[in-house]
Amino acid sequence: MDYSEKVMDHFANPRNCRKMEDADGVGTVGNPTCGDLMTIYIKVEDDKIEDISFQTFGCGAAIATSSMITEIAVGKTLEEALNISRNDVAEELDGLPPVKMHCSNLAADGLQAAIENYYETHQS
Amino acid sequence: MYLDNSATTKISDEVFEEMLPYLKDEFGNPSTLYSIGRESKKALEEARQRIADSINAKKDEIIFTGGGSESDNLAIKGIAFKLQKKGKHIITSEIEHPAVKESLHFLESLDFKVTYLPVYENGIIKIEDLIEAITPETILITIMHGNNEIGSLQPIEEIGRIAHENGILFHTDAVQTFGKVKIDVEKQNIDLLSVSSHKINGPKGVGAIYIKKGVRLVPLIHGGGQERGIRAGTENVAGIVGFGKAAELATSKLDEHAEKLSKIRDEIVEKVLNTIPESYLNGDVNQRLPNLANIRFKAIEGESLILLLDAKGYQASTGSACSSNKLEASPVLTALGLDPVDVHGSLRISLAPESDEFDVDEFVDILSEAVARLREMSPLWNQELDYDGVMCKKHDDCRMC
Ligand SMILES: Cc1ncc(COP(=O)(O)O)c(C=O)c1O
Ligand code: FES
Numbered sequence: 001m002d003y004s005e006k007v008m009d010h011f012a013n014p015r016n017c018r019k020m021e022d023a024d025g026v027g028t029v030g031n032p033t034c035g036d037l038m039t040i041y042i043k044v045e046d047d048k049i050e051d052i053s054f055q056t057f058g059c060g061a062a063i064a065t066s067s068m069i070t071e072i073a074v075g076k077t078l079e080e081a082l083n084i085s086r087n088d089v090a091e092e093l094d095g096l097p098p099v100k101m102h103c104s105n106l107a108a109d110g111l112q113a114a115i116e117n118y119y120e121t122h123q124s
Numbered sequence: 125m126y127l128d129n130s131a132t133t134k135i136s137d138e139v140f141e142e143m144l145p146y147l148k149d150e151f152g153n154p155s156t157l158y159s160i161g162r163e164s165k166k167a168l169e170e171a172r173q174r175i176a177d178s179i180n181a182k183k184d185e186i187i188f189t190g191g192g193s194e195s196d197n198l199a200i201k202g203i204a205f206k207l208q209k210k211g212k213h214i215i216t217s218e219i220e221h222p223a224v225k226e227s228l229h230f231l232e233s234l235d236f237k238v239t240y241l242p243v244y245e246n247g248i249i250k251i252e253d254l255i256e257a258i259t260p261e262t263i264l265i266t267i268m269h270g271n272n273e274i275g276s277l278q279p280i281e282e283i284g285r286i287a288h289e290n291g292i293l294f295h296t297d298a299v300q301t302f303g304k305v306k307i308d309v310e311k312q313n314i315d316l317l318s319v320s321s322h323k324i325n326g327p328k329g330v331g332a333i334y335i336k337k338g339v340r341l342v343p344l345i346h347g348g349g350q351e352r353g354i355r356a357g358t359e360n361v362a363g364i365v366g367f368g369k370a371a372e373l374a375t376s377k378l379d380e381h382a383e384k385l386s387k388i389r390d391e392i393v394e395k396v397l398n399t400i401p402e403s404y405l406n407g408d409v410n411q412r413l414p415n416l417a418n419i420r421f422k423a424i425e426g427e428s429l430i431l432l433l434d435a436k437g438y439q440a441s442t443g444s445a446c447s448s449n450k451l452e453a454s455p456v457l458t459a460l461g462l463d464p465v466d467v468h469g470s471l472r473i474s475l476a477p478e479s480d481e482f483d484v485d486e487f488v489d490i491l492s493e494a495v496a497r498l499r500e501m502s503p504l505w506n507q508e509l510d511y512d513g514v515m516c517k518k519h520d521d522c523r524m525c
Contacts, residue, residue, distance in 0.1 A: 001431075001447070011431060012432075012435065014501065019507075032464060032465045033453075033465075034451070035425050035427075035445045035446040035451075035453065035464075035468040036425070036446070038503070056501055056503065057423060057424065057501075057502040057504045058425050058446065059427035059428055059444070059446035059447070060428050062425075062428075062446070063428060063501065099451060
C-alpha cells in the first residue's frame with residue numbers, strides 16, 4: 001500500500017491510543033465485517049475537547065486517521081470539532097490512497113458519534 | 125526475510141545462469157530453419173522434456189503458455205468451447221484461484237452452469253458432494269490441487285477417478301503444488317493440469333499446460349501455429365528455458381525440500397500457537413502444502429500486522445479485505461466458515477527452499493510483539509463490545525457493507 005510518510009508515522013507511533021475509563025463521550029463506528037472498527041473517547045470541559053483518545057481495529061490507514069483526528073480535535077470546541085471533515089484528516093496526513101479514503105470517513109464519523117454521545121448524556 | 129513465496133519466488137542462480145544465453149546471443153526464433161533458430165528450438169524441446177518428466181507426462185503433452193492464469197483459462201474455456209454441444213455443466217470448488225473462478229464466471233455469462241462444491245472447515249471438498257453434483261450435462265471438473273491461501277490439498281486422484289468413471293474430463297490447477305508435492309498425471313487420472321514457473325524459483329510470465337494425448341480443446345490465441353497450434357506466438361525462449369531448469373531442480377529435490385520446509389513450517393505453527401493467545405491454524409492439519417502456513421489471530425486486522433512485520437524485515441501476506449485492491453475479504457477463508465473478523469486477522473507465511481536460514485524463534489518473538497501491540501489498540505480485544513449493533517451508518521464508499 002502506498003502510504004505517505006506521515007501515515008506511516010501515525011501508524012507506527014499512534015498518538016492518544018488508549019481506552020479512556022472516565023470519558024464524557026464515547027463513539028464507536030465502523031463494521032468489523034469490512035475490517036474496521038473505531039472507538040473515540042472524549043473528555044469535555046467548557047464545551048471544549050479537553051482530552052481525546054481512540055482504539056481501532058483496522059488497517060494502517062484506519063489507525064493513522066484515528067491518531068490524526070485526535071491531534072486535530074484536541075483543544076477545539078465541540079462545534080469546531082463537528083466540522084472536521086474526512087478531507088481535513090486526509091490532508092493533514094499528506095493524502096491517502098484512494099481505496100483508503102473511507103478510513104478517514106470513519107475517523108470523522110467516530111468523533112461525531114462521540115460528541116453526539118456527549119450531548120445525549122450531558123444535556124438535560 | 126521474505127516469507128511470501130506463494131505469491132512469487134526469487135529466480136535461483138542456476139536458473140538465471142541457464143537463461144542468460146537466451147536473453148543475449150541465442151536469440152533465434154525456434155520456428156526458423158537455420159542454425160541459430162535450431163539452437164532455440166532444441167532448448168525449447170529440452171525444457172518441454174523436463175516439464176514432462178516432472179509430472180510423468182510425455183513431451184508432446186506439454187504446451188507452454190504465458191503463466192498459470194493463461195493455462196487455467198485455456199483449460200477451462202478451451203474445453204468448454206470444444207464440448208459445449210455435449211453439455212454445458214462444469215463442477216469446481218468454492219476456493220479456486222481467480223484465474224479459474226473468473227474463467228467460470230465468464231462461461232456463466234455464456235449460459236454455462238457451474239456447481240461450486242463447498243469446502244469444509246479444513247478447506248477440502250467432500251467426494252460425496254462431487255458425486256452428487258454430476259449430471260449428464262457435466263463436461264468438466266476443475267478442482268485445484270493445492271490452495272494458494274491455506275495450502276489444503278484436494279484428493280485429486282479420487283476426483284480424477286470419479287471424473288473418468290463418468291466420462292468427464294478433469295483439470296487441476298497445480299500452480300502451488302508443482303515442484304513441491306508429487307504429481308503423476310497417469311496415476312492421478314489428470315486430463316489437464318496448469319503449472320507456473322515463478323512459484324518455483326523460475327522467471328515470471330511463463331507457464332505450461334499438460335493436455336493428455338487425445339484431449340482436444342479450442343485455442344484462445346490464434347496465429348502462426350506455434351505449440352502445435354494450441355498457443356500461437358513466438359515462444360518466450362529464455363523464460364521457457366528458465367522454467368525447465370527450475371522444474372528440474374525442484375523435482376529432483378522434491379522430497380528433500382518438502383521434508384525441510386514442512387519441519388520449519390510445523391515449528392513456526394507450533395511456536396506461534398503456543399506463544400500467542402487466541403491464535404489458530406487455518407486449513408487442514410495434515411493434507412497441506414509443505415511450505416505454507418495460514419494462521420489467524422483474534423481481534424486484529426491483517427494489513428496492519430503486515431506493515432508492522434515489514435518494518436521488522438519480514439514480508440508475509442493476509443486475507444484481510446483492507447489489503448486487497450477490491451477491499452474484499454478473502455473468499456477462500458470465508459468459504460471455511462470463518463467469522464469475518466477472523467478472516468481479517470489472518471496471516472499467510474510461505475517458504476521456499478532458500479528459507480532455511482530462518483530464525484524461527486526471532487520471528488515468533490517479533491510476530492507476538494506485533495500482535496500484542498495491535499490488540500492493545502483494538503476495541504475488540506478483551507472488551508465486551510457488541511459490534512453487531514454498531515455497523516457503519518454513513519459509510520457510502522465502503523463497498524463491503
Ligand atoms: C493456485 C494458483 N493458480 C494460478 C495462479 C496464477 O499463476 P500466474 O501468476 O503464473 O498467472 C496462481 C498464482 O498466483 C496460483 O496460486
Ligand atoms: S480498515 Fe479496512 S481499509 Fe481501512
